[in-house]
Amino acid sequence: MSPPEHIPLSTLATQIQGEVDVFICSASFESRCRSVADSLDPTLIRWAFVCVDEDLPTSTDSQSEYLLSRFGLNSSMVPLNREKPLKTADSLQLALASCARELPQTYLVDITTFTHEALLILLRLLQLRLKPADSVTFVYTAASEYSVGDKEENKWLSKGIGEIRSVLGYPGKVLPTQKSHLVILAGFESERAERFIEEYEPNVLSIGLGAPDSSTSPAHASVSKAMHSRIVAQHKDGVTFLFSCSDPMRTVTAIQDRIRQVPGHNVLIAPMNTKISTIGAALVAFDDDSVQLCYATAHQYNETNYSKPDTNCYLFTVPAIPSPAKAT
Amino acid sequence: MNQDAPETSNPFAVQTPEGISARDMESLFVNVFTDFYNIPREGHTFLHGPRGSGKSMMFRYLEPDCQCLALRKSVADLPFFAVYISIKNTDLKLTELMRLENKHANLILNEHFMVINIAVKFFSSLIKANMDDHEGTCAQAIRGYYADGFCKLLKRSGWQEKPPVLSPTATLNECFFVMREIFSEQHSAVLSYLRKLSFVDSPIPYPGPLCGYLDFLLPLIQQLKSHSFMPRGPIFLLLDDADNLNATQTSLLNTWVACRTQADVSLKISTQMQYKTYLTATGQTIDSPHDFSEIHISSVYTSRKNKYLDRVKEIVSRRLRMHKIDKTPQEFFPAYEKQEQAIREIGRQLRERWNSEGRGYRASDDAVRYARPDYIAGLQGPSKSGPTYKYAGFEQLVHISSGIIRYFLEPASMMYAEMRAIRTGPVEFIDPIVQDQVVRDQANAFLFSEFDRWSADEADDTEALNQTRKLRNLIKALGGTFHQILLSNASERRVFSIALSEDPDEDILDVFRLGVRYGYFHESSIGNKEGTGRTRLFVLSRRLAPVFILDPTSFAGYKFATNSVLREAMEKPKTFVGKIRRNGVEAAFDSPQLGLFQQEESE
Numbered sequence: 001m002s003p004p005e006h007i008p009l010s011t012l013a014t015q016i017q018g019e020v021d022v023f024i025c026s027a028s029f030e031s032r033c034r035s036v037a038d039s040l041d042p043t044l045i046r047w048a049f050v051c052v053d054e055d056l057p058t059s060t061d062s063q064s065e066y067l068l069s070r071f072g073l074n075s076s077m078v079p080l081n082r083e084k085p086l087k088t089a090d091s092l093q094l095a096l097a098s099c100a101r102e103l104p105q106t107y108l109v110d111i112t113t114f115t116h117e118a119l120l121i122l123l124r125l126l127q128l129r130l131k132p133a134d135s136v137t138f139v140y141t142a143a144s145e146y147s148v149g150d151k152e153e154n155k156w157l158s159k160g161i162g163e164i165r166s167v168l169g170y171p172g173k174v175l176p177t178q179k180s181h182l183v184i185l186a187g188f189e190s191e192r193a194e195r196f197i198e199e200y201e202p203n204v205l206s207i208g209l210g211a212p213d214s215s216t217s218p219a220h221a222s223v224s225k226a227m228h229s230r231i232v233a234q235h236k237d238g239v240t241f242l243f244s245c246s247d248p249m250r251t252v253t254a255i256q257d258r259i260r261q262v263p264g265h266n267v268l269i270a271p272m273n274t275k276i277s278t279i280g281a282a283l284v285a286f287d288d289d290s291v292q293l294c295y296a297t298a299h300q301y302n303e304t305n306y307s308k309p310d311t312n313c314y315l316f317t318v319p320a321i322p323s324p325a326k327a328t
Numbered sequence: 329m330n331q332d333a334p335e336t337s338n339p340f341a342v343q344t345p346e347g348i349s350a351r352d353m354e355s356l357f358v359n360v361f362t363d364f365y366n367i368p369r370e371g372h373t374f375l376h377g378p379r380g381s382g383k384s385m386m387f388r389y390l391e392p393d394c395q396c397l398a399l400r401k402s403v404a405d406l407p408f409f410a411v412y413i414s415i416k417n418t419d420l421k422l423t424e425l426m427r428l429e430n431k432h433a434n435l436i437l438n439e440h441f442m443v444i445n446i447a448v449k450f451f452s453s454l455i456k457a458n459m460d461d462h463e464g465t466c467a468q469a470i471r472g473y474y475a476d477g478f479c480k481l482l483k484r485s486g487w488q489e490k491p492p493v494l495s496p497t498a499t500l501n502e503c504f505f506v507m508r509e510i511f512s513e514q515h516s517a518v519l520s521y522l523r524k525l526s527f528v529d530s531p532i533p534y535p536g537p538l539c540g541y542l543d544f545l546l547p548l549i550q551q552l553k554s555h556s557f558m559p560r561g562p563i564f565l566l567l568d569d570a571d572n573l574n575a576t577q578t579s580l581l582n583t584w585v586a587c588r589t590q591a592d593v594s595l596k597i598s599t600q601m602q603y604k605t606y607l608t609a610t611g612q613t614i615d616s617p618h619d620f621s622e623i624h625i626s627s628v629y630t631s632r633k634n635k636y637l638d639r640v641k642e643i644v645s646r647r648l649r650m651h652k653i654d655k656t657p658q659e660f661f662p663a664y665e666k667q668e669q670a671i672r673e674i675g676r677q678l679r680e681r682w683n684s685e686g687r688g689y690r691a692s693d694d695a696v697r698y699a700r701p702d703y704i705a706g707l708q709g710p711s712k713s714g715p716t717y718k719y720a721g722f723e724q725l726v727h728i729s730s731g732i733i734r735y736f737l738e739p740a741s742m743m744y745a746e747m748r749a750i751r752t753g754p755v756e757f758i759d760p761i762v763q764d765q766v767v768r769d770q771a772n773a774f775l776f777s778e779f780d781r782w783s784a785d786e787a788d789d790t791e792a793l794n795q796t797r798k799l800r801n802l803i804k805a806l807g808g809t810f811h812q813i814l815l816s817n818a819s820e821r822r823v824f825s826i827a828l829s830e831d832p833d834e835d836i837l838d839v840f841r842l843g844v845r846y847g848y849f850h851e852s853s854i855g856n857k858e859g860t861g862r863t864r865l866f867v868l869s870r871r872l873a874p875v876f877i878l879d880p881t882s883f884a885g886y887k888f889a890t891n892s893v894l895r896e897a898m899e900k901p902k903t904f905v906g907k908i909r910r911n912g913v914e915a916a917f918d919s920p921q922l923g924l925f926q927q928e929e930s931e
Contacts (some may be wrong), residue, residue: 090529124526169527172519176452200417201416213704289523299784323499
C-alpha cells in the first residue's frame with residue numbers, strides 16, 4: 001500500500017486517468033470545496049453527487065449551485081443533516097443505490113469538506129455496499145491556512161458543542177465489564193477535545209499529536225502542537241502518541257499500536273484532525289468492530305475565515321474500501 | 329493513591345472515585361450521609377448536583393467493599409448491597425437506537441439493553457464483593473439456584489441457547505463469572521443487532537430474548553437476594569449520571585421508579601441536573617415525595633453553612649494526614665494576617681462605639697456584620713494600584729467554593745502546585761498571596777472564559793443566545809449591586825441573594841434556570857414579603873465574590889425584586905448599577921419585611 005501522493009491540483013486530472021463513474025463531494029462554506037471539482041474535467045465524470053448540509057447557512061447555497069452546475073445534468077444533490085445522522089445515512093445510501101451498476105465502477109471521493117461524521121458514515125456505506133471489483137480513490141485538498149489571518153493563539157475553527165454521540169455505523173462493543181480508553185486524534189480544537197474527556201472521564205486517555213513530518217504544513221504542525229499542549233496541561237495523566245495527518249495507513253498503525261499497549265479496554269476514538277487521519281480511524285474500526293467512534297457537533301463554524309485552499313492535494317486508495325472480502 | 333502517598337504528590341488532586349481503592353476510600357471519604365440521609369436508606373432517590381459535587385464519591389462509598397471496611401462487617405451483615413452503575417455518554421445512548429424511535433420495538437429493546445447492562449454490572453459487583461464461603465455452602469446454594477431458578481428465568485425471557493453447565497465444584501465467584509458471561513454475551517448480541525440497524529430504514533426482526541425490569545431483573549435480584557450470603561436489606565442500583573440515558577431509556581427508568589419495588593430494589597439516581605424527563609413510558613409523571621425522594625446537593629450545603637464547613641474541614645484534614653502533612657486546614661491555608669489584624673481592629677472600634685452608634689442587638693453583632701465590609705470599603709479608593717482585599721484563609725476558601733467540594737479541591741490543587749514551583753522543600757502551608765491569586769483567576773475564568781465556553785454550547789438558536797446574554801447581564805448587574813450595598817451604610821451589607829416579590833415571568837425564570845444549571849446561582853426559597861407563604865430565592869455563587877469584590881463569608885442578606893427590576897438588570901446592567909450608585913439600593917429593591925414572627929432564612 002503506497003502512501004498518498006501529494007500532487008499539484010493542476011495535475012489532478014492527468015493523475016486520475018480516464019473516466020470516473022461516480023464523483024462524490026461536499027459543498028461547504030469553505031472555498032476549498034471547489035478545489036478538486038475545478039481541477040477535474042467534468043466531461044469525464046459520469047455521475048456527480050454533491051452533498052449539501054441542510055443545516056448550513058445559505059452562504060453554502062452558492063457553492064452547492066456552483067458544484068451542481070459544474071457537472072451539469074450528470075449531477076445530483078444529496079441532502080445531509082449534521083443534526084440528524086440517520087438522515088445523512090439514508091440520503092447517502094439512496095444516492096449510492098441510484099448509481100449502482102453490475103459492472104465494476106470507479107469512484108472518486110473528495111473528502112475535503114465533509115464533516116468528520118458524514119465522512120465516517122459515507123466510508124462505512126462504501127465499505128458495505130461496493131463490490132470488490134469497484135475502485136475508490138480519495139482526494140483531499142489541504143488548507144494553506146486555517147482561521148485565516150488570525151494569530152496562532154487566536155485561531156479557531158468552531159465554537160460551542162451540542163451533542164456528543166457515537167457515529168452511526170461505528171457503535172463499537174462497549175462492554176460493561178471493561179474500563180474505557182479514549183483515543184483523541186487532536187487537531188486545532190482543544191476545547192472540543194476537552195469536552196470529550198469531560199464527557200467520558202476515561203480510565204485511560206491517549207492524546208494523539210499529528211507527527212510534524214506528516215503535517216500538511218509546518219504552520220499547522222505548530223498550531224496543533226500548541227493545542228495538544230493545552231490538552232496535556234489539563235490532563236497530565238494522558239499519554240501522548242504520534243500519528244500521521246497525511247497517510248491513513250500510518251494513522252492506522254499508530255492507533256493500533258497505542259490500543260495494543262492498553263489491552264482489555266473499551267476503545268473510543270474521537271478523530272479531530274485531518275479527514276485523512278479520520279479515514280485512518282475508520283479503518284481501525286473496520287478491522288476491530290469493538291472500537292467505537294464518536295463525534296461532537298459544533299454550534300458555530302468560522303464560516304468567513306475557516307480556511308484558504310492549498311494548491312496541492314493528496315490522492316490515495318485504501319485497502320478496506322471496497323471490502324475485499326465481500327462476494328460479488 | 330495509597331496510605332503511603334508520597335509527600336510530593338498533590339494532596340488535593342481530584343480523582344475519579346471508580347479508581348479509588350476501598351482502603352483509600354476509608355481514609356478519604358467523609359461520611360456525609362447525615363446530610364443526605366435518604367441515600368443509604370430504602371427508597372428511590374434522585375441526587376442532583378453539578379460535576380464535582382461528590383455524587384460519584386458517595387456512590388462509590390456505598391459499594392460493598394467500602395461498606396464492609398467502614399462498618400467492619402461481612403457482606404451478609406451489611407444494611408444493603410449497592411451496585412454501582414456508571415452511565416457514560418455512549419454506553420447506552422447509541423446513535424443506532426434512533427432507528428427505533430417511534431417504532432413499537434423502541435421501548436422493549438431499550439429496556440432489554442438497559443436490563444442486560446445492569447445485570448452484567450450486578451454480577452460484577454457480586455464478584456468484586458468476593459464473599460467469604462470457605463465451607464462452600466453458598467456456592468452449593470447458588471449452583472442449585474442456577475440449575476433451577478436462573479435457567480428457568482432465562483428460558484422464560486426467550487433465551488434459545490442452552491446456558492452453560494456449571495461445574496459441580498464451582499466456587500461462588502466461579503458461578504457468578506459464568507452468570508455474568510451469559511449477560512455479557514447477550515450484551516454483545518444486542519450490540520450486533522443494533523449494528524445491523526445502522527443503515528436500514530425498515531425494521532429487522534429481533535431474534536433474541538427480551539428482558540424487562542418487572543419480568544426479569546426484579547425477580548433475578550429478588551431470587552439472588554434471598555440467599556444467605558446477601559444482606560437482608562434492599563439492593564441499591566446506583567445509576568450515576570442518568571442524564572446520559574436517551575429519552576426513551578429515561579422514561580423507562582422513571583417507569584421502574586414508579587413501580588415501588590424499593591423494599592427489594594431501591595433506585596439511587598444521580599444527575600448533573602440535565603435529566604431529560606420525569607414522564608414514564610406511559611406518559612404519567614413520577615413525583616416527589618410520592619414516588620421518590622429528591623436531594624439537591626448545592627441547596628443542602630448552601631443552606632447549612634456550618635455543616636459544609638465542617639465537611640470540608642474533615643476532607644482536607646484527611647487529605648493532609650494521608651500526605652503526612654501535620655497541619656490543621658486553618659494552618660495549611662492561613663489567612664492574610666495583616667488584613668485580619670486590620671479587620672479585628674475595625675471590629676474592636678465598632679464594639680467600642682456600639683453604646684453610642686451601635687445598630688445590632690449586641691456589640692459583637694456590629695463587629696461581625698460591619699468590620700469586613702468596612703475594611704473592603706476602605707480599600708476602594710480612586711487608585712487602582714492600592715492594596716486589594718485578599719481572598720485567603722481556609723474559611724474564606726470554603727465559602728467561595730459555594731457548597732461544591734470540587735471548587736475547593738481544584739483551586740487548592742493549583743495552589744499546592746504553585747507553591748511547589750516557587751519554593752523548595754515540602755509544602756507546609758499555602759501563601760495567602762498564592763491563595764488569593766488562584767481564587768481570583770478561577771473567579772475570572774468562571775465569569776469569562778468558562779461562560780464563553782458553555783454559552784457557545786448553548787448557542788444553537790437566537791433565543792438561546794439572547795438568554796445567555798441576559799444571564800451575563802444579570803450576573804453583572806447583581807454583582808455590581810451587591811458590591812454597592814457592601815460599600816453603603818445599609819444595616820445589612822453582605823447581600824448575595826435575590827428573592828422574587830411576585831410570581832416570576834417565564835422569561836425571567838428561564839434566565840435564572842440557565843444560571844442555576846451552570847452554577848452561577850443556587851435556587852432556594854424564603855418566606856414571602858407578606859408572610860403568607862414562600863417565594864423563590866436565587867443566591868449568586870460565591871465563586872464570583874472576587875470578581876465583584878464581595879465578602880463571601882456571609883449567608884445573611886437578600887433583597888426582594890420585581891419582574892420589571894430584574895428585566896432592566898438583564899437588559900441594561902451598566903445603567904442599572906449606575907442608578908443604584910446614584911439613588912441607592914432602595915430605589916430598585918425592597919428590603920425583606922420581617923413579620924411579627926421573623927421568618928427563618930433558608931438560603
